[in-house]
Amino acid sequence: MKQATADRGEIIHFAGQQGLSPALRDGAPAFTAGHDDAARCGWEAFFAALEDRSLALAWDPEHPAAARFAPRGELAGSLRGHGSPGGLARSGRFLRALLRRDEPR
Numbered sequence: 001m002k003q004a005t006a007d008r009g010e011i012i013h014f015a016g017q018q019g020l021s022p023a024l025r026d027g028a029p030a031f032t033a034g035h036d037d038a039a040r041c042g043w044e045a046f047f048a049a050l051e052d053r054s055l056a057l058a059w060d061p062e063h064p065a066a067a068r069f070a071p072r073g074e075l076a077g078s079l080r081g082h083g084s085p086g087g088l089a090r091s092g093r094f095l096r097a098l099l100r101r102d103e104p105r
Contacts, residue, residue, distance in 0.1 A: 004075040006056040008047060014057060018064055022046035029055060029069055 005011060015022065020031035022045070023038035029049040032038040050056075056075050059067035 002058065002060050004056050004058040004070070006050070006072060008043075011047075011050075011057050012043065014059065014064070014067070018067075024049055028053060031067070 014020075015031055018031070020033055021040050022043050023030045023032040023040050024045065025038040027049060029046050030038040032040060034040075050069070053069075054072050055069040056072045057067060058070045058075055
């Protein structure tokens with residue numbers, strides 16, 4: 001079943017699972033593993049580009065390498081909203097490591 005989300009936590013979790021980094025390609029959000037023409041950037045620049053273009057991440061869990069960024073209107077039936085508790089809960093470990101905190105606050 002195809003999935004789509006604009007939730008920051010879920011997108012960060014997806015990227016981490018796939019070993020990808022946030023990037024921009026011609027100003028548009030992209031993921032990179034370092035082998036392509038995308039320029040790595042921070043998450044804030046990545047999410048600003050995602051919001052500016054009203055895009056969401058769409059993927060098929062059976063074929064995650066085919067993930068793409070698509071207009072939110074195109075994904076209306078499968079789009080999960082912002083603030084998904086599942087995405088935030090799963091990204092907690094990543095955020096604690098990023099902020100170098102051992103204990104959740």
